[in-house]
Amino acid sequence: MDDKLEMLRVQFPDFELSAELGRGRWRYLARSRHPGLNPRIVITGDADELRAVLLEASQKRQDRDDRQGTNQPDQGNGEAR
Numbered sequence: 828m829d830d831k832l833e834m835l836r837v838q839f840p841d842f843e844l845s846a847e848l849g850r851g852r853w854r855y856l857a858r859s860r861h862p863g864l865n866p867r868i869v870i871t872g873d874a875d876e877l878r879a880v881l882l883e884a885s886q887k888r889q890d891r892d893d894r895q896g897t898n899q900p901d902q903g904n905g906e907a908r
Contacts, residue, residue, distance in 0.1 A: 839881045864884070
């Protein structure tokens, strides 16, 4: 559990990642560190699913940033840069 979580933290620094035990099962939580970065929250019991969701979000952000000429997350005001 700890190795997977640490690898995810390194791969996705824009998200606060944790794991918790609830109802006898472990689940992974990811919370965006930036107001405009989505998904805002992901909760899953599967580390591979979490990685896939965050990877897709990172790719979308990179594509958007490439089009806009920036590499910063949105500031949450809903306006394009």
